[in-house]
Amino acid sequence: MPPDSPWARMAPALFVLLWSTGFIGGKLGLPYAEPLTFLLVRMVLVAALLGGVALAVRAPWPKSRGEAGRIALAGLLVHGTYLGGVFTALEHGLPAGTVALVVGLQPLLTAAVAGPLLGETVTGRQWLGFGLGLCGVALVVWEKLSLGPGMVAGLGLATLALVGITAGTLYQKRHCGGMDLRSGTAIQYAASAVLFGILAPLTEDMAIDWTGEFVFALAWLCLVLSVGAIFLLFALIRRGAASRVASLFYLTPPTTAIMAWLLFGETLGAFALAGMAVVAVAVALVLRKG
Template identity: 30%
Template sequence: MPLPVLEAAMVLTWSSGSIGMRFSADYAPVYLVTLWRFVALSIGLFPFVAREIRHTPQPVLIRQTCIGALAMAGYLAGVAGGVQRGVPAGLAALIADLLPIGVVLISSCLFRQRNPAIVWAGLGLGLVGTLIVCRDALSLGGAPVWTYGLPVAGMLSLAAGTVWQQRSSHCGTLSPLSMLWLQSLVSCPIFFALQASQGCIAPILSAGFAASIAWSVIFATLGGCGLYWACLRRSSSARVTSVLFLSPPVTLVWAWAMFREPLSWLMALGTAISGAGILLVINRIGGEGG
């Protein structure tokens, strides 16, 4: 399948994650939904990945486990934890959408990877477009100051996992499905501990809770995360993450379709600016790895 088609599907499903969190908030705490999301994935995917996992060298499994702890558990614990403690959802989503800049910063500062000025210009345009799209959803809120660091830590955790995955791909890796299974498995005890520290870990027997789990499993994880890793196998981290600057406007379309939230021409303008920035990045680095 052509890479742009995969990237379009990735943006569509990745954007469903925020909608799933909003939908599930009416039925259960976010950590509880996330815990049972990963339990369902760990059980459901195992028959499909058991053979590959069994034949994968142990060093690869250990490395992918660590990457999964950063990219899945660390990311969601930070972003969802911030929202749960009072950080406005719009602001938390905006911080999470800074992932392209986080990836480039980590690559540049830790690994001395040089990026041309046009890449930074593209990332800057993407950020400006995202700020315009999210303008009406942003507020500082009244949460304790330290909680605003949680979404930042979550975004940087995913950025670190992304860079690690890209730089170690030549040492052996797993298929996207096996990566999702391993990431879900390592996330289970982490979210078990997080939810147990706040309340009951038993699932809630309701249609709303079941629908929340199904949404996050099918769209956010198998769709968004699975396609994210699939795209990274075929292109550079700078290109793939820059495409996620289109996530905010697509999220707003999701919100319009599901919750009848209004759309505006200002959102369209921001989307166009982000798109221009993405084109700069894509035209410069193309499909090269990095």
């Protein structure tokens, strides 16, 4: 994809839009299946889909076990740890806004370690953008912050998700730059399916209520999130600095809030509207060249 093409310019906005539907799909599907069981079915379906596509188009596969292992490890971090942490945090009763706030710390964490690990330079203007972005995310979800007794486990799981997506993004950038997206992502989802295949039977009864809403949520998360959004994320990581790509995640909470308002009637207060404006300024500071 040429960097100056219309698709390249639209890719960041499209990624934010697709990624933000993750909480919406989870909200639709989680009432009908426990989180790890839900994720196990999702990983198996996507791994089979992408594996079939990779074989059909004769996509290149890793040339060594070491290369395949690095790709699988990145997948366990980006898919297994992140999604497992988010979905189980929601299951433990942590408000979705609080989960979004914790995961929204990713740009700051990425920026803090991207320099030493990847040799990237983070400017003062970008640090200002990261700080403003954090403030904006906090404003967006402020009205839903309601921590109380019993939320400690959920907060820990959300933090685990934050560490997973940050480490996975950096590891993907450093060690999997030559990965074919079709075969490599199939390996990553297969590795995550193995993880959830071990954990789900140990912690859940694995019952699924196959309602129309669950099937729709599963199909959306498999095709739009696990294929479309992840392909876009990896393509953006390959083309740009990890810290700049990570700043896009600041746009997820306000975008999700708008979707929740449109689909579920969740209202947006003054803090949320102010936070969206702050986030827009923050992302502009981080992504601006020069």
